[in-house]
Amino acid sequence: MSSELWLIVAGTAVVTAVIKATGPIALGGRELPPRAAGVIGLLASALLAALIVTEAFADGDRLALGPQTAGVVVAGIAFARGASILVGVGLAVVVTALLRAVS
Amino acid sequence: MSSSPQPTPRESYRTGLRAGVPFAIAGGLLSLTFGVLAREVGFSALGAIVMSAIVFAGSAQFAVVSILAGGGGAGAAILAAALMNSRFLPMGAALAPSLSGGWLKRAAQGQTVVDASWAMANRGEGRFDRHFLFGATSVQYVTWFSGTAIGALGGSALPDPETLGLDAIFPAFFLGLLIAELRDGHAGAVALAGALIALALVPVAPAGVPVLAASIAALAGLRRRRSAS
Numbered sequence: 023m024s025s026e027l028w029l030i031v032a033g034t035a036v037v038t039a040v041i042k043a044t045g046p047i048a049l050g051g052r053e054l055p056p057r058a059a060g061v062i063g064l065l066a067s068a069l070l071a072a073l074i075v076t077e078a079f080a081d082g083d084r085l086a087l088g089p090q091t092a093g094v095v096v097a098g099i100a101f102a103r104g105a106s107i108l109v110g111v112g113l114a115v116v117v118t119a120l121l122r123a124v125s
Numbered sequence: 126m127s128s129s130p131q132p133t134p135r136e137s138y139r140t141g142l143r144a145g146v147p148f149a150i151a152g153g154l155l156s157l158t159f160g161v162l163a164r165e166v167g168f169s170a171l172g173a174i175v176m177s178a179i180v181f182a183g184s185a186q187f188a189v190v191s192i193l194a195g196g197g198g199a200g201a202a203i204l205a206a207a208l209m210n211s212r213f214l215p216m217g218a219a220l221a222p223s224l225s226g227g228w229l230k231r232a233a234q235g236q237t238v239v240d241a242s243w244a245m246a247n248r249g250e251g252r253f254d255r256h257f258l259f260g261a262t263s264v265q266y267v268t269w270f271s272g273t274a275i276g277a278l279g280g281s282a283l284p285d286p287e288t289l290g291l292d293a294i295f296p297a298f299f300l301g302l303l304i305a306e307l308r309d310g311h312a313g314a315v316a317l318a319g320a321l322i323a324l325a326l327v328p329v330a331p332a333g334v335p336v337l338a339a340s341i342a343a344l345a346g347l348r349r350r351r352s353a354s
Contacts, residue, residue: 023168023169023172026199028172030202030203031176031179034180034186034189034202034206035176035179037206037207037210038181038185038213041207041213041214041217042235042236043231044217044235045213045214045215045217045218045219046221046231046232046235057346059215060347060348061344062211062212062343063212063312064312064315064343065211065340066184067312067316067319068316068341068343069188069319069340070300070303070316071303071319072335073187073191073296073299073336074296075320075323076191077292082194082195084327085327089290090290090293094293094296094297097297098304101300101301101305107147107148107151107241107298107301110297110300110301111293113297114293115294118292119288122288122290
């Protein structure tokens with residue numbers, strides 16, 4: 023494995039540990055400035071949505087629909103109706119595999 | 126089991142362990158696909174396993190792999206991981222009053238924050254059950270580590286992950302987390318904007334940029350939080 027990949031492993035581990043430690047150490051009992059908290063509180067939603075659509079609606083550098091698109095959409099409908107994480111993920115896998123098998 | 130209203134730390138830990146099991150099963154499948162994907166972008170089996178053991182943050186690990194798969198470099202990958210994990214800042218801050226001990230112990234306890242455990246350990250009014258959190262996270266850590274090992278070491282023996290539909294696990298799992306996140310608050314418009322920014326940039330921007338650029342949508346929080354508080 024290239025040294026660049028090991029650098030990525032180490033770098034990701036360090037930033038993750040520092041981020042997870044920062045709140046408990048530095049902000050013990052205190053709150054983030056409201057503006058910072060507002061942006062950070064929304065970052066996960068924006069990034070998660072971006073990760074999901076670039077997996078479900080794109081293939082590399084082009085927009086593309088495929089069996090996994092349908093699987094993820096079905097999971098989304100299930101989650102919106104209150105399905106558990108296992109049911110939603112299971113539905114996504116089954117729908118994707120079935121559509122691939124028949125296509 | 127005692128029926129006292131205040132559970133002992135051991136009881137809380139066990140309750141957390143049980144509550145974490147469904148997420149641990151889904152996470153185990155997810156980390157299996159991480160192990161397979163990491164090999165495909167050039168990781169050794171050891172590298173993939175070490176990453177899961179010391180990073181233990183699914184969305185960040187997948188962000189790294191998808192950026193590398195698209196041809197992105199180390200800087201973009203680590204930056205994407207940092208941005209993806211930035212949500213642990215407010216989560217850790219919210220947890221802080223419920224932790225105990227000196228800074229090193231608090232820092233260590235903060236490492237146990239993962240999305241599902243944190244949400245389930247929230248007891249309302251700013252209080253968290255930290256022993257529940259430790260229990261829920263520990264079972265997820267075990268399956269995250271072992272799933273990665275199975276995927277990284279045995280991925281070539283498995284049928285093609287796409288035939289099995291395993292490539293749908295990652296987006297579906299995070300869609301579940303996202304929808305749970307959208308239940309409280311007004312992040313729906315931000316999520317939609319982030320998704321549209323990313324999709325619009327997919328055909329034109331270098332690898333990794335679409336997901337990073339989606340974070341711009343979170344700047345809506347500059348205004349919104351003020352009016353909400």
